[in-house]
Amino acid sequence: MIMQKIGTLFVTLFFILSAYSQQSELPYWNRNTQLIPWRLVPSISNCIHIDLDKDGNPDILKAFLNDSIPILWIDDDDDMKWEDKEGDTDNDCLLIDKNKDGVFAGPFDFSIDWIDEDHDGKADIQLIVNNAGTKVRNYFDWGADFMYVLDVDKDQIMHYVDWNKIMMRAWEHYGHANFYKDYSGNSTFLKMHASSFRISDLRFNWENPFIFYDTDKDGLTEWAIRLVDTPVFRDSANNKKNGFNLIDSSLDVQFTKKIDYAAVTWDLDNDNSAGNEFDFDMSLLFKGKGFSYEDQGHQFKGLRGLAAANSFMYDSRWRNIDTLFYPDRDTAYQMIFKKGDWQQCRLVFDEDDDCNRWERVEFYDPLDFWKTGIEGGGLDNNGQSDAVGDRGEFDMDNSGKGKLYIGAFDGRIHLYGAEWGGWRIDQTAFSYQGFGGFYEKWNRKRLQLMPEKFASVKYEDSDGNGFIDQILYDLDGDHLFEDSVSLIKLKIPDQSKIIESSNMNYGSFSSLFRDITEKNWSRALLAIEVAEKYKINTTWYSFYKQPHSLHEKYDYSFWLNYYIYQDIRYQARISNDFKLLEIVDKAYYSGDWGRLIDY
Numbered sequence: 371m372i373m374q375k376i377g378t379l380f381v382t383l384f385f386i387l388s389a390y391s392q393q394s395e396l397p398y399w400n401r402n403t404q405l406i407p408w409r410l411v412p413s414i415s416n417c418i419h420i421d422l423d424k425d426g427n428p429d430i431l432k433a434f435l436n437d438s439i440p441i442l443w444i445d446d447d448d449d450m451k452w453e454d455k456e457g458d459t460d461n462d463c464l465l466i467d468k469n470k471d472g473v474f475a476g477p478f479d480f481s482i483d484w485i486d487e488d489h490d491g492k493a494d495i496q497l498i499v500n501n502a503g504t505k506v507r508n509y510f511d512w513g514a515d516f517m518y519v520l521d522v523d524k525d526q527i528m529h530y531v532d533w534n535k536i537m538m539r540a541w542e543h544y545g546h547a548n549f550y551k552d553y554s555g556n557s558t559f560l561k562m563h564a565s566s567f568r569i570s571d572l573r574f575n576w577e578n579p580f581i582f583y584d585t586d587k588d589g590l591t592e593w594a595i596r597l598v599d600t601p602v603f604r605d606s607a608n609n610k611k612n613g614f615n616l617i618d619s620s621l622d623v624q625f626t627k628k629i630d631y632a633a634v635t636w637d638l639d640n641d642n643s644a645g646n647e648f649d650f651d652m653s654l655l656f657k658g659k660g661f662s663y664e665d666q667g668h669q670f671k672g673l674r675g676l677a678a679a680n681s682f683m684y685d686s687r688w689r690n691i692d693t694l695f696y697p698d699r700d701t702a703y704q705m706i707f708k709k710g711d712w713q714q715c716r717l718v719f720d721e722d723d724d725c726n727r728w729e730r731v732e733f734y735d736p737l738d739f740w741k742t743g744i745e746g747g748g749l750d751n752n753g754q755s756d757a758v759g760d761r762g763e764f765d766m767d768n769s770g771k772g773k774l775y776i777g778a779f780d781g782r783i784h785l786y787g788a789e790w791g792g793w794r795i796d797q798t799a800f801s802y803q804g805f806g807g808f809y810e811k812w813n814r815k816r817l818q819l820m821p822e823k824f825a826s827v828k829y830e831d832s833d834g835n836g837f838i839d840q841i842l843y844d845l846d847g848d849h850l851f852e853d854s855v856s857l858i859k860l861k862i863p864d865q866s867k868i869i870e871s872s873n874m875n876y877g878s879f880s881s882l883f884r885d886i887t888e889k890n891w892s893r894a895l896l897a898i899e900v901a902e903k904y905k906i907n908t909t910w911y912s913f914y915k916q917p918h919s920l921h922e923k924y925d926y927s928f929w930l931n932y933y934i935y936q937d938i939r940y941q942a943r944i945s946n947d948f949k950l951l952e953i954v955d956k957a958y959y960s961g962d963w964g965r966l967i968d969y
Contacts, residue, residue: 415433459493468480477684516565553728562601635729636650657716658713663695756803786837840857906938
């Protein structure tokens, strides 16, 4: 570990003690008001300038923030002037001695670095180093952040910091999903939850990278990729456990240099807009051995800071690198399919369209079908997932390689190779997820309403051919399947045309969703025609006949088809017309209402 030199510590302590005797300037107007603290309070008290390279211009500005917190600006682009009372935000570095111990970039300190890589006077990269304590850890330190944001679309929106508390607040937002952090548009970030001085190689990261794509160039994100290198954490009792052999035993985190988790998410109907900035509809997840990315080095000359200023820092290693390793945004999607050695794949679809998360539709876990609650052992075990309303499918041996198909029985996208799946129905989006999870107030409970009962559908591949062939229904929410349908017994082929996900781009996914929606809507209109033949009054379902968006058409077409199917089925049962019962089952589950038109 790179420790603060004793001489520098004495200088810093002298600076702190002497500065206390100086008189502060007028308090800044937006300090601790109820307005958003967008910016650092101007550091205009107790300013000390230092010319490190003796060129006649200052390179260091020391001052006090809020009268008592020592800060240090490092001028990396050599444009600081003697009269400046703060550095700039294009190519400077700000160190905040948040715990006031006389050490910068150390335990419990906050640092932020701006890098202007192309020298256009605007920062292209912003790094936050938010350190926690010195306690040895063998897991993620959620109180610490080491995070780069790469401003791909050059909108100059990057990290969001609450400057009243000097905290990175990555989940603050306006309205449902207009996040202050740079998740919208074209953006990339790299992140690890650990203090910088705990990470063995700062060129690698945990979320490495998280990539956002603005395909239609409207400033909003249409799809995103999350790639993860799950680190190995040192066991405090054995420094060499799990392959550790570190020179400095204080380092807790070592990256594997392999991506073992890859998630892709899409806003299929591209309905993001003001007030609905994030509305992902479907996500695909791969887990397993993954792939190496050691050949994916990205050089940034501007990452190296002013070397002469390193002596002021507890850990300056992040100022001494010029390369970051992560899969490139232009090739990441293909690397998932072509390089990945995956042992499982999952799909989730936001059927009730109530997810406003910035990162993805969160995945259901292949656990107990009925149990609910965060870490409750059920489908929604993940605290970020929707309690009800989503459909998850699980290919736990990755036999389908992430391929998809459209089920004739419901006209929906399904995961080829999935052994089973489940849909927890939230027909009215009563249990509204929104941003969801437990971030907003940092508690361990969901902010959404948890329903006492919910209908559900379970899907099974009983013959192991990769396609769903059995559908089970619990519509009264008593955790008992009162109805089930076997495509095999109905002699309906369960196989469908396989969709090669690896050959798809955002445009083809969007077109696929539009095509299946229009096909399902045509099917619903034919169902209405069939209902009239059997004297079933469909005006009861008039609400579903007037969709106002593509997703509503997708949703309403399903329910029109299903309600009419069940009404005809009910009519057949009460009249003991077993022939009609057989035909309506085959018509609905084969997607061919024409069988009933001709009956």
